[in-house]
Structures are given as C-alpha cells and as structure tokens.
Amino acid sequence: MTGRHVQHxxxxxxxxxPLALGTVLAxxxxxxxxxLSFRDPAIVEASALVVQDGLFVTTNDSGDTGRVFVVDRSxxxxxxxxxxxxxxxxxxxxxxxxxxxxxxxxxxxxxxRPSIEIARIPVGxxxxxxxxxxxxxxxxxxxxxxxxxxxxxxxxxLYVATKNVFGGVxxxxxxxxxxxxxxxxxxVGRVLPMATDGAFFPDGxxxxxxxxxxxxxxxWPSLQPVGSFALPEQQQGEGIAVxxxxxxxxxxxxxxxxxxxxxxxxxxxxxxxxxxxxxxxSPTQSGRTASSAAxxxxxxxxxxxxxxxxxxxxxxxxxxxxxxxxxxxRPR
Numbered sequence: 001m002t003g004r005h006v007q008h009x010x011x012x013x014x015x016x017x018p019l020a021l022g023t024v025l026a027x028x029x030x031x032x033x034x035x036l037s038f039r040d041p042a043i044v045e046a047s048a049l050v051v052q053d054g055l056f057v058t059t060n061d062s063g064d065t066g067r068v069f070v071v072d073r074s075x076x077x078x079x080x081x082x083x084x085x086x087x088x089x090x091x092x093x094x095x096x097x098x099x100x101x102x103x104x105x106x107x108x109x110x111x112x113r114p115s116i117e118i119a120r121i122p123v124g125x126x127x128x129x130x131x132x133x134x135x136x137x138x139x140x141x142x143x144x145x146x147x148x149x150x151x152x153x154x155x156x157x158l159y160v161a162t163k164n165v166f167g168g169v170x171x172x173x174x175x176x177x178x179x180x181x182x183x184x185x186x187x188v189g190r191v192l193p194m195a196t197d198g199a200f201f202p203d204g205x206x207x208x209x210x211x212x213x214x215x216x217x218x219x220w221p222s223l224q225p226v227g228s229f230a231l232p233e234q235q236q237g238e239g240i241a242v243x244x245x246x247x248x249x250x251x252x253x254x255x256x257x258x259x260x261x262x263x264x265x266x267x268x269x270x271x272x273x274x275x276x277x278x279x280x281x282s283p284t285q286s287g288r289t290a291s292s293a294a295x296x297x298x299x300x301x302x303x304x305x306x307x308x309x310x311x312x313x314x315x316x317x318x319x320x321x322x323x324x325x326x327x328x329x330r331p332r
Contacts, residue, residue, distance in 0.1 A: 032231075032232035032250065032260030032261065032262050032263075033260060033261045033262075033263075034258050034259070034260055035073065035249065035258075035259045035260065035261050036056070036071065036072075036073055036074065036075040036258070036259050037075045037256050037257065037258045037259075038058070038069075038071060038075055038077075038255075038256055038257055038258075038259075039074075039075040039076050039077070039256065040069065040071070040076070040077040041255060041256075042060075042069070042077075043058060043060065043069055043071075043077070043255075043257075044060060044064075044253070044254070044255050045060045045061045045062075045063070045064070045253045045254075046058040046059070046060065046238070046239055046251050046252065046253055046254075046257060047059065047060065047061035047090070047091050047092070047147065047196075047197075047238050047239065047253065048091065048092045048093040048104075048147075048149075048197055048238070048239050048251075049093065049197065049239030049240060049241040049249060049250070049251040049259070050093045050094065050095055050101050050199075050241050051241040051242070051243040051247075051249055052095055052098070052101075052243075052244070053098065053099070053124070054072075054073075055070050055071065055072060055078070055079075055124075056070070056071045056072075056073075056241075056249070056251075056259060057069070057070055057071075057093060057101055057123055058071065058093070058239065058251060059090050059093055059103060060090070061089060061090055061091050061107060061147075061253075062088070062089040062090070062091075062107055064090070065082065065084070065085060065086070065087075066082065066083045066084025066085060066086070066087040066090060066103075066105070067080055067081065067082045067083070068080070068081045068083065068093070068101065068103060068121065068123055070123050070124060070125065078125045078126075079123060079124050079125045079126050079127065079128075080127045080128075081121050081122060081123050081127075081128050081129075081130060082127075082128070082129040082130070083103060083119060083121045083129075083130050083131075083132060084105070084119070084134075087105040087117075088105055088107070088108075088113065088117075089105060089106070089107025089108065089109070090103060090104065090105050090107070091104060091105075091106055091107040091146065091147040091148075092104030092106055092146070092147055092148055092149035092160075092197065093149065094149040094150055094151040094158060094199075095151050095153075096120045096121075096151070097156075099122055099123065099124055100120055100121065100122055100123065101120070101121060101123050102118055102119070102120050102121075102149060102151060102158060103118065103119055103120075103121055104116070104117075104118050104146075104149035104160070105117040105118070105119075106118070106137075106146040106147070106149060106160060107145060107146065107147060108143055108144065108145045108146065109145055110145075111142070111143040111144055111145055112143055113143050114138070114143070115136040115137060115138045115182050116136070116137050116138075116146065116160070117134050117135065117136055117137070118134070118135050118137060118149065118158070118173070119132045119133065119134045119135065120132060120133075133179040134179065135177040135178070135179055135183055136181075136182045136183060137160065137173060137182070137183050137184075137185055138182045138183070138184055138185065139171065139185050140184060140185060140186065140187065141187070144162040144163075144164070144169070145162060145163045145164070146160050146161060146162045146163055146168075146195075147161075147163050147195065147196045147197060147238070148160065148161035148162075148163070148168075148191075148195045148196065148197050148198045148209060149198075150198045150199055150200055150207060150209075151200065152200055152204060152220070153200050153202060153204045154204035155175075156175075157172065157173065157175055158172075158173035159171060159172055159173060159188070160173065160185060161191050161195045161198055161209055162195070163194055163195050163196065164193060164194070165193050165194060166193055167190050167191070167192065167193045168190065168191045168192065168193065168194075168195040168209075169187050169189070169190055169191070170187070170188050170189050170190065170191050170223065171185035171186060171187050171188065172185065172186045172187075172188050173185060174186075188221075188223070189223035190223070191209045191216070191218070191223070192209055192211055192214065192216045192228075193211060194211040194212060195209050195210070195211060196210055196211055196212060196237075196238040196239075196240075197209075197210055197238055197239045197240045197241075198210065198240065199240055199241050199242040200220070200242065201242050201246060201272045202242070202244055202245075202246055203246075203272060203273070204220065205219065205220050205272075206218065206219060206220055206226065206271065206272040207220050207223075208240060208242065208248065209240075210231060210237075210238075210240045210250070212231075212236070212237055212238070213230060213231055213233075213237070214228055214229070214230055214231060215228065215229060215231055215240065215248075216228040217264075217268050217271070217272060226268060226271050226272075227265065227267055227268045227271075229264070229265050229268065231250055231262065232250065232260055232262065234250070234251075234252035234257070234258070234260070235252045235253060235254040235257060236252055236253040236254060237250055237251070237252045238251070238252065238253055239251035239252070246272060246273065247261055248261070248262045248264060249261055249262070250262055
C-alpha cells in the first residue's frame, strides 16, 4: 500500500466513523414524495440526475452507449442525445447552462484508467446525435473511481468527487479546458464515503453529496459539513439533483425506477434557502460570459495531503473507539 493510500485510509477513518455513527443514531429515513417513474425500458441504470428547464435528465452507467435521456413529469422520455458510441463508464451529469449538460465518463471501479473524460452536450426535446469535444482529465495522485460531477453555479467551474469506502476527495477541474491535451485535476477537500452523485444549491454557497443511503450538505467553498440526513429507501439510489427553486430530488437504478422529491430537515432547509446566484465565469465550462462576482477559488482553501497528522489522530481515535465497542459487545 502506497503512502498516498495510507493517508487516504487514515483520513477516511476520521471522516467515516462520525458519519457512520450519525447514520446509526439518525431518525428513520424520510419516505420522499414520488414525482415520476421512468417509463422508458431503456433507462435501466439511471446513475445520475439533473433537473433543469422543468425536465429531468439522466443517463445509464457502464454497459450502455453514450446517450442521455430527457424525461418529463409524466415519466415519458421526450428527448435523447447520443454523444458517444462507446464510453468506458458513464456515471455522472452536471448542469451545463440552459439547454446543455456536462456528462462524465468518469467511472473506474478498478482504478486503472490513465484518464477520465467529460463533454458538454446539448439536451432537450427530440432526438439528436452530436460530436461534442471531449476533455480528458487526469488525477494528480493516481487513478480513482468516481461517480460525481458538480458545477458551481457562481463560477461555472466543475468538480469531480471520487468514490471510496473510507471517504472521497473533491477535485477541481481546470477553469479552461484543452481538448488536445490531458487536463490536470487539483484536490481541494474531502467528502463522505461512497459518493454516488452531488449538486450545488442555487445560492452557490452549499453543496450536497450523496452515498447510497445518506446525503451531506457542505458549506462552500470551505467544505465544512452543515448537516447530514438519511435518504429514502430505494432499489439502488444513486442520483441527486437540486432544481432552480432549491428542491432536492433523488433517483435510483432499476427498470421503471422512481424519482423522489426529498424534504430537507428544517435546519438544512433554512441554511440553503434559494437565492439568485452569480453568473458563471468560465466560457469554456459554461458557454456564457464571465461574472465579476466570482466566489473564492476553493483550490486555495484546503489542499489535500498538506498535513496528515490531524487525520492520523482522528483515524486512530476512530479505530480505538470501534475496538472498544466491539469488545463491549462480546459475550463473557
């Protein structure tokens, strides 16, 4: 095991233990209000979700061709964009400006890919085939699995969150992308274990990231957790999206699976109330003009790996607590 993996393991223990304990002590998961069920039998493994222009956008993960589905509130597919014939493992979507989404071919279960890929594609009603530029992204510290791609509504900048049982890492995508060369990611902070999707709130000051059964709201750009809550039970819940009015939706893999609207706990609902966000600042990532009200660059907030000792101490304390708990439960 490399030093990098040891550091991530210890950091993950410090994060995972409190989150796991909080999940155990949390109240029963909310039921969620069903908004629709995907009626299209071609939507079998909805791994991501975006809500924009009054429509729901999703994509299948590995095993499908590169296509993105647009679904109305009746659950019927009203549009399909074919963007690639043979993606490796499409796992993520993020808003890309009106009429567009970013699609992330970023899955890597075995952590072997030399690079991952993203593309900004048009979506809407009707069927279309496009050949949009594809941008290769490389991690600074080796390959990782990922299923989460998010876009800051204030700056237009994209971020990738890795998926790891001991905690994920959030990486910033360069603000200007080059289609001819690999684009190097930069680690900016840590998120919950087993992240499967995420989204920014309209205020641009909060980010939500989910796992299979839990969601955590983070302040932005500090990435300090504001609170967490259990998600409604679904067959294999993976997707999460935030609409322009601040409503939170979750989706699941499976044929004819449902999209649910989730009510946030009162504390979180008050913290993330919708506000008008600043315009995006990156023409490359948003297709719009720059904004003078750009948020601080989170790449300067919390560089990952600067000092392992706080995570080492937290990880050791978590291990000790778990050992004591297990021994206390053994029969005598």
